[in-house]
Amino acid sequence: MQVGIDKIGFFTPNKYVDMVDLAHARNQDPNKFLIGIGQNEMSVADQTQDAVSMGINATMRYINRIDKDKVGLLVFGTESSVDQSKSASLFVKTALKLKPEVRTFEVKEACFGLTAALMIARDFVRVHPHQTAIVIGSDIARYGVGTPGEVTQGAGSISMLIKADPSIVALNDGHSAYSEDINDFWRPNFSRVAMVEGKYSTQVYLDFFTKTFNAYKKQKNLKTSDFDAITYHMPFTKMALKANRIAVEGQDEETTKKLENSFEAAKQLSRRVGNVYTASLYLSLLSLLENANLAAGSLVGLFSYGSGAMGEFYSGNLVTDYENEIDQAKDMALLDRRKKLTIPEYEDVFNAALEDPEDGQELDSDDEKGTWYFAGTKDHVRQYKEK
Numbered sequence: 001m002q003v004g005i006d007k008i009g010f011f012t013p014n015k016y017v018d019m020v021d022l023a024h025a026r027n028q029d030p031n032k033f034l035i036g037i038g039q040n041e042m043s044v045a046d047q048t049q050d051a052v053s054m055g056i057n058a059t060m061r062y063i064n065r066i067d068k069d070k071v072g073l074l075v076f077g078t079e080s081s082v083d084q085s086k087s088a089s090l091f092v093k094t095a096l097k098l099k100p101e102v103r104t105f106e107v108k109e110a111c112f113g114l115t116a117a118l119m120i121a122r123d124f125v126r127v128h129p130h131q132t133a134i135v136i137g138s139d140i141a142r143y144g145v146g147t148p149g150e151v152t153q154g155a156g157s158i159s160m161l162i163k164a165d166p167s168i169v170a171l172n173d174g175h176s177a178y179s180e181d182i183n184d185f186w187r188p189n190f191s192r193v194a195m196v197e198g199k200y201s202t203q204v205y206l207d208f209f210t211k212t213f214n215a216y217k218k219q220k221n222l223k224t225s226d227f228d229a230i231t232y233h234m235p236f237t238k239m240a241l242k243a244n245r246i247a248v249e250g251q252d253e254e255t256t257k258k259l260e261n262s263f264e265a266a267k268q269l270s271r272r273v274g275n276v277y278t279a280s281l282y283l284s285l286l287s288l289l290e291n292a293n294l295a296a297g298s299l300v301g302l303f304s305y306g307s308g309a310m311g312e313f314y315s316g317n318l319v320t321d322y323e324n325e326i327d328q329a330k331d332m333a334l335l336d337r338r339k340k341l342t343i344p345e346y347e348d349v350f351n352a353a354l355e356d357p358e359d360g361q362e363l364d365s366d367d368e369k370g371t372w373y374f375a376g377t378k379d380h381v382r383q384y385k386e387k
């Protein structure tokens with residue numbers, strides 16, 4: 001029985017910053033951000049969008065096309081959690097009107113969270129082939145105004161339906177995992193912004209990629225040339241480009257070209273959205289499916305990385321007619337609806353969103369009709385509403 005990704009939904013907030021504007025404001029050469037970091041734009045979440053509301057909005061992209069009664073599992077991966085105890089997934093379950101019998105919880109291991117959720121879902125569906133699972137990764141990457149990490153911020157969510165006989169990607173058995181207790185990126189409970197050793201995190205990421213990619217090829221008796229594409233966790237596109245360079249090192253011209261072309265396709269959405277932590281690898285998978293024109297059956301490698309640190313490599317094959325499940329025009333419209341902020345506007349929106357509103361204060365959203373948003377707290381209970 002094949003199990004895998006049957007639907008993918010994407011959401012990003014309705015505001016963004018242009019990297020050229022940011023470079024000018026920070027007295028940097030724009031090419032450092034555009035080429036050196038590899039980002040064009042970054043989405044900005046105001047106070048009305050958090051991990052929960054973005055996760056609801058991403059799942060709403062496909063919820064009317066699935067049988068809700070079959071959903072037996074809902075797992076939410078995030079490092080932008082809104083509560084120390086209650087799972088983000090419970091708010092989502094209510095908004096989606098899922099049945100009470102669903103098993104639901106939140107997982108955390110930095111950007112690895114959505115992969116952890118996906119692997120739990122894959123195994124769940126194998127044991128319960130008549131049920132399906134929803135997995136969500138939703139994050140706001142915040143390093144702070146004027147920090148070196150500022151250019152690698154972003155916000156958004158990816159939601160996926162995992163089921164038997166999937167319509168998009170059939171996941172292959174096996175994986176290679178590697179973990180070490182290190183401090184490359186973390187966010188203490190008192191802080192709304194991440195702490196990061198940026199250059200060290202890149203070094204560890206590349207090291208974990210090399211280890212897990214080689215171990216996976218060995219385990220499955222595969223060669224690099226067997227892959228039609230490799231997608232990466234993509235905090236900023238330059239970081240993943242460095243991993244792709246390692247992948248093609250020493251390969252023949254045809255393999256190098258194939259993997260370089262697929263990398264170009266896979267980075268398009270990240271260039272405009274920025275870092276979405278747990279959702280980042282899957283945003284690049286979506287970008288690959290929309291831009292690469294890959295044939296059914298193509299073998300796609302996926303490298304997941306979560307700081308702290310945890311790496312995993314696995315693969316899947318594209319299913320016949322997978323294109324029918326992808327709506328590039330709608331994803332482009334979602335990006336194009338965003339309002340471009342001036343840098344002072346972005347700084348105000350960013351800093352305001354570092355605090356929750358006063359308890360009892362009601363927030364309104366300026367997004368499109370039908371968008372879910374965080375409406376403030378009542379007696380410190382978070383309220384989510386649909387515009």
Ligand code: CAA
Pocket residue numbers: 029031032033035036037079110111112148149150151152185196197198199201202235236238275277305306307308
């Ligand atoms: N034209 C073209 N390129 C230029 C340039 C110019 N004018 N000026 C500089 N560059 C290049 C540099 O050569 C450099 O390229 P290489 O990386 O190939 O050497 C690149 O631009 C960046 O320049 P610097 O290294 O000087 O930049 P910096 O010191 O300002 O820091 C950064 C960059 C380390 C990435 C910093 O932005 C940062 O710390 N970002 C956050 C790090 C991060 O996201 N880590 C990921 C952790 S994994 C994750 O997602 C976390 C998780 O699990 C939650």
